[in-house]
Amino acid sequence: MIDREKFDEWYNEIVEEAELCDKRYPVKGMNIWKPYGWKIMQNIDAIIREEMERTGHDEVYFPLLIPEGYFKKEEEHIKGFSSEVYWVTHAGKNELEERLVLRPTSETALYSIFSLWIRSHADLPLKTFQIVNTFRYETKMTKAFIRVREIHFFEAHTCHEDFEDAERQIKEDLEIAERFFKKLCLPYVTSKRPDWDKFAGAYYSIGLDVLMPSMKTLQVASIHQYKQNFSIPFNIKYEGKDGKHYYCHQTTYGMSERVLGAIIGVHGDEKGIKLPSSIAPIKVVIIPIIFKGWEEKIMEECRKVKKEIEAMGLSCHIDDRDKTPGNKFYDWELKGVPLRIEIGPKDIENNVVRIATRDGIKKRIAREEIEKIKDELKEYDERLYQRAKEFLEKNIHVLNKLEDKEGIVELPWCGKEECGKKMEEELEMKSLGTPLPEKECNEKCAICGGAALTWLRLAKTY
């Protein structure tokens, strides 16, 4: 893991060195996805789609542009977003009759149509999602994948008969997140955001935060219970079994390219990024160690091994460039390929292959036991996860009074906004919210000394 002090500089450089993106596009906060970065993001999307299919969500695609009138239907929502949306005002040489917003998120686009799609209880629950580009005019310093102005965004939107069914959905979302982030070897903390920091229009919001080596947390997912806050202004009603009409209850679940930012940050080291095998475009790279007179034999062996690895369902690449093995090691470590295989004359003679995982474990594997690399990848993933988990746990500090600590702090909290905000101020941190699942608290509020019903989790955040 990268040292705290070096992290920002390292991160800003590595995203370009590993060929994930190019930051030279002339619009601030809008970067170019290079082939390697885009492929990783598509692999992340594929895992999301798998989870969505497993849980019966249908994929849709709604238009990017939202009419101003729609966008302004939910009062809190527009308040929250109005300072950070892009406006289309002209088309060709004409001024538009109604201005259009580039979606910062799609509630207002979807919900006017949901009111047409939903007629009766038989249409519920409605579970949809989309993976789209969204736009936010960020005023803070931009950072590749972490704070950008065109965002690669996943958003699930669901409608339910009642509050209880919407709550069940949120439970399902939390399970989806658990499976999803485990595949990315990313441990996180789950917090119910304080009321003053919930999503614009939400009844309550849950945030999933990853701790980065900079000791700042990065929100990588958010889940919102809307209750009827949107269904009333957007008129999303259904006929119940009793023949009466009711407003739906709604939830959303959102993630973005920040997930990639977290993977880069949490797993990376001085040599480059480290990709979990679930999303690595190349899972295994083979480096031929060529000696004179052995060229043909070695290349043949490499091709054989590649074939066998591909037959196992693993993507594999032979690096036959005209470079030294050392230079090749460097390139693939930079790009985070999970497993490297070296094949030279001695390996052929001894009937073995030499492997090295991206986190530095080196082994010889008998040639006929090549299928063992599957286990090696599994163990590599588990090590990535465990190391990150240790780092996270070591840096969660459960305190009973204000103290300067790096990482995540949990303080007994009476629940009053003024006490929470006082903690933020004193610690120069932001509230992540109260821990989920709920954690018992029998302490006194770290600010007012009153009975603390719960904990407030705080951290410096991105």
Add this chain to the structure above:
Amino acid sequence: MIDREKFDEWYNEIVEEAELCDKRYPVKGMNIWKPYGWKIMQNIDAIIREEMERTGHDEVYFPLLIPEGYFKKEEEHIKGFSSEVYWVTHAGKNELEERLVLRPTSETALYSIFSLWIRSHADLPLKTFQIVNTFRYETKMTKAFIRVREIHFFEAHTCHEDFEDAERQIKEDLEIAERFFKKLCLPYVTSKRPDWDKFAGAYYSIGLDVLMPSMKTLQVASIHQYKQNFSIPFNIKYEGKDGKHYYCHQTTYGMSERVLGAIIGVHGDEKGIKLPSSIAPIKVVIIPIIFKGWEEKIMEECRKVKKEIEAMGLSCHIDDRDKTPGNKFYDWELKGVPLRIEIGPKDIENNVVRIATRDGIKKRIAREEIEKIKDELKEYDERLYQRAKEFLEKNIHVLNKLEDKEGIVELPWCGKEECGKKMEEELEMKSLGTPLPEKECNEKCAICGGAALTWLRLAKTY
């Protein structure tokens, strides 16, 4: 195939009835992709990606917003597009210093960066593509998938050392198109567009057009040779083997959701759409024919058959809704599922399954020969293709003088723009261009009577 007179109405209805899109979104020309339509489009994209990978193109993603200054670098290009682009002028409450265009196509976004990516001949050819949303402020009547204002768009962009290598790329593009459209069972004509109708900024343009039942042609792909028209204003230079610097030669290949429009139009009939098996989200639907006392047995048999079909790599769905078989047939025919299987008590007793392809072929297949449905699907695809091909060929009219004909007309042409435009005017058609591969012509120009060096292909167009 739908009758010419009924086509427009049929098309406009079927896109919603088959649940491909919802046209009720309140911005003109911007429709909602419903889950079924979006899944089909993603399957089409998957075939494109396969072809791109096979031919060594890398996928990238460039920002949607293009600064006005970049957009205006190539003179012809901006002339061609300026009347149909959307402008972002404000963000939050601020007016932007420089206006931003929503990409109508991405030349101007990519090429300023290509000038940074390309340094030497070793970087060439550069072969990239992206699949993105693009925007055109269409002033003509909009039509789902065919003329929309937010377009699901594929664009390949390549850079080459010289004109010859760019020409080789165009040959490869034509081969890609051939394979791609064959998988979609879509026959087409290939024409070199006349100079007055080439892409804004192109040296020459090739169009691929499908003939719709309305007797109008629909451009489904275009391939452009740019020569150095963009590389000069965008300064895309490389150092040659001789140490000197040269401007690249460039090509593009574009397709869009229009491909889906063509599939709907060309293959559809009164019952609904007909999907080629390569892109059908459900390739086989099983309808249990339930008789009293047989419920359990029949459902068990259906599940067994489904399992076997899925093991063959084919997506399969059992329709166990509480509806009559007739109603179920109707629904799946509407949605174009290639193959239906019916399983009732007699089928189990006789150890068979009954199949019906979407184009009306009915058969009994011995239960143990279920793998034969693979051949049935192949033959179904081939019939779709052949029927469309017959229709196309029957409606290409090679003439030697002006004559009113429906479909596509080919006339001897001296090559002069005024004669070509006169043909357009007289026939109330548009030029598609000269046939590719080139067709010998020893006739006299149908307008001026001068020596005709080639043919001009014309049609009514979308």
